[in-house]
Amino acid sequence: MNMEKLPMLPPKKNLETIKVLKQLSKANKSLAELKGFSDTIPNKHILINAVMINEAKDSSEIENIITTHDDLYKALSNSSSTSAEAKEVVNYRSALWRGFELLKSNEMLTTNMIVEIQSIVENNLSGIRKLPGTVLRNERTGKTIYTPPNGESEIRSLLGNLEKYMNEDSNDIDPLIKLAVIHYQFESIHPFYDGNGRTGRILNILYLVLMGLLDSPILYLSKYIIRNKSEYYRLFQDVRVNENFEDWIVYILKGVEETAVEALDLVKRINSEMGIITKEIKEKLPKIYSKELIDLLFYEFYTKITYIEKGLSITRKTASSYLSMLEKEGFLVSEKLGKERIYQNKRLYDLIKYDK
Ligand SMILES: Nc1ncnc2c1ncn2[C@@H]1O[C@H](COP(=O)(O)OP(=O)(O)O)[C@@H](O)[C@H]1O
Ligand SMILES: [Mg+2]
Numbered sequence: 001m002n003m004e005k006l007p008m009l010p011p012k013k014n015l016e017t018i019k020v021l022k023q024l025s026k027a028n029k030s031l032a033e034l035k036g037f038s039d040t041i042p043n044k045h046i047l048i049n050a051v052m053i054n055e056a057k058d059s060s061e062i063e064n065i066i067t068t069h070d071d072l073y074k075a076l077s078n079s080s081s082t083s084a085e086a087k088e089v090v091n092y093r094s095a096l097w098r099g100f101e102l103l104k105s106n107e108m109l110t111t112n113m114i115v116e117i118q119s120i121v122e123n124n125l126s127g128i129r130k131l132p133g134t135v136l137r138n139e140r141t142g143k144t145i146y147t148p149p150n151g152e153s154e155i156r157s158l159l160g161n162l163e164k165y166m167n168e169d170s171n172d173i174d175p176l177i178k179l180a181v182i183h184y185q186f187e188s189i190h191p192f193y194d195g196n197g198r199t200g201r202i203l204n205i206l207y208l209v210l211m212g213l214l215d216s217p218i219l220y221l222s223k224y225i226i227r228n229k230s231e232y233y234r235l236f237q238d239v240r241v242n243e244n245f246e247d248w249i250v251y252i253l254k255g256v257e258e259t260a261v262e263a264l265d266l267v268k269r270i271n272s273e274m275g276i277i278t279k280e281i282k283e284k285l286p287k288i289y290s291k292e293l294i295d296l297l298f299y300e301f302y303t304k305i306t307y308i309e310k311g312l313s314i315t316r317k318t319a320s321s322y323l324s325m326l327e328k329e330g331f332l333v334s335e336k337l338g339k340e341r342i343y344q345n346k347r348l349y350d351l352i353k354y355d356k
Helices: 018-039 044-062 069-077 084-106 111-122 152-167 175-189 196-210 222-227 229-242 245-284 291-299 305-312 316-328 346-353
Strands: 144-146 333-337 340-344
Touching: 018 175, 018 245, 044 069, 044 084, 044 196, 044 222, 044 245, 044 291, 044 346, 069 084, 069 340, 069 346, 084 111, 084 196, 111 152, 111 196, 144 229, 152 175, 152 196, 175 196, 175 229, 175 245, 222 229, 222 245, 229 245, 245 291, 245 346, 291 305, 305 316, 316 333, 316 340
Parallel strands: none
Antiparallel strands: 333 340
8 A cells, every 4th residue: 555645746856867768759749740630621620529429438437437439329319229338438529528618718728627527527516525445446356555545625636737747837947747747637636526537538638738739539448448448548557656657658658649640540530531522412412502511510420300301501391301312312311219210420420430
């Protein structure tokens, strides 16, 4: 058991070792490419919403909340037949959007925002831990590996210190290095009874946006963490016990590099599919074509009559005829789920589902 107090930030150690700096330039390069490309997409928020469900799925999977795309499809399109797991994944995406919205209006990351994000992830208002007893255990052996700080005032003062570290405008240390430190520190504070892993991973994305490395929440580390899961847990402890920040930072920087390349690839593929479908709809269904219609078809991997009706401000009857035409031409596949007919954009769905 570890009884030492969690130190405040910044770490006393020199973090900018040669190994770190080498990996840092690779990570910055692929991140800049991702940002550069996504800056050129006019409707990137549309595109991101659908992609984000994968981060929500993966980040939840790290916590053993396992779902499939088919579950998520059902949960998103028809809330009555939803598994608890799929609901949590959908909450995660809402929390990420909410965090992004708060960040845009506050232009900083605060404890209150973190508390709100966690309440959406967990769908409860228990807030910062007040009672002792939370410990991190080895999943296999059940042995306690770490006891996070206890007491609301102690936790709040650590969060206050983290808040300062996240928002301060000092140019002496690269934000991607700080990202690794922030994730370590947040998880070590472990401010909540549950939901710390997922909230911390949302915080990672928001921090990149805060620092201007991305302008929308489009880089997702969870996929990388799943692929390198035992390292993730091992390195937390290695920082704690041996102050080995170097390997932890390199681990996170590699994750940034790999997932930026993957995100760029996926965004490019969806963007080009959007281009193809636009062209096809213009040719085959010129009367119903509009940019707004395309956006609605790509906002989520399915749509419904009400979405088209509201989104295009047309009557229900017209919306329904649009969708029938789109289905007839093979752009959508419909299915009755519960009381409603759901129209799946199969090409988008497949791009997202098979993105591994
Ligand atoms: N040894 C450790 N030190 C600090 N944080 C850890 C350690 N091991 C795991 N974690 C973090 O704790 C998270 C799990 O905490 P938890 O509150 O259960 O999150 P969630 O509910 O999102 O499942 C992991 O995803 C990881 O980020
Ligand atoms: Mg948990």
